Amino acid sequence: MTVMKRELGHRVSPLSHDKIKSYAHRLREALQVSNQEYLRLEVLLEALMASETIDLEIVEDQELPKRYAVTYPDRNKIVLQQSVYDALCDGDKHARFTVAHELGHLVMHRNQVAYARSKVPGGHKIYEDSEWQADVFASHFLIDDRLVKQGMTPDEISFTFGVSLQAAETWFRKNGKR
Template sequence: MAKTRKLGNKVSRLTTQQIREKAQLFRIKLSEFGICENFQYIDIAKVIDTLNTMDIISMEIVEDSKLSKEYAVTAPDQNKILIRESVYNNACNGVPRDRFTIAHEIGHLLLHRGIIQIFACSEFISNHSYEEDAEWQADMFASELLIDCNQLDNIKTVKDIADKFVVSLECAGYAYKKLTREKFL
């Protein structure tokens, strides 16, 4: 029986490999749209701006006070993301944590489309598997999108990952452990 822990909403099960494949397909689409040519650094603000301009998603930048408890909120059934103004501005300036937040919200849209729920960074007690957890899946998608497992040349440390892909040391550390376990490193 699964151990009780704080998780997000329960959704259909997705494995790391399934999420990795979805992130890689998304990178290919970004390239086809001319949004992203270099997968070492994904300009996530440009990605979300372009998707919004092309009417592929609906994005709204809101005053921080409007989302006082969340950095961003996604409604997959409405194909909409609300993002705190400070998070958006920081992502535009390459701040790793905020880049991850926006990639995470894009993950909700792509992975949880058709689900009538609003996804925000809230936690509650649940017994479902982490592979059935919306927040884990969106985190995994963000990590896989921002850290391309096919571009790990010369990566030897956690800091190498953080520097090369412009992610936080926390994100890089998690990715390093996962990629080492999976024999990518």
């Protein structure tokens, strides 16, 4: 899966890092996965779709050019490229982050129209940025600090929680050594 460069997204209501982390924790609790280190996101998506909690649409990659996914929080809908969904089912770490990112849009941006992981110019503060907020959410949804053991290294966090080493290192820097 090719990694696309991300610019600022839509301006949204400001959220602090701690508030976003609380959203991630609450979703884990609502999904009854608070005690799981490695989340099977493909299983969670299928269960949410089966319960009609979300509408998940898998489309051919060319239907979403320059985008991995588009989320419509007002309709509880996520549209994913087929290659992203296939990669998710194979445990690809970038696909896992993308899906967690899109779940973040659903949880935090309900009063908005649509969100896409694409290049969108903006002129607002980072904590008002939809894409930054969704990235922070994804980080905390996938790496639950309540499950990170004392002394874990970024390599161990990456392996245990199924995130890229870069995501684990970023999380580790921002959340301090445990």
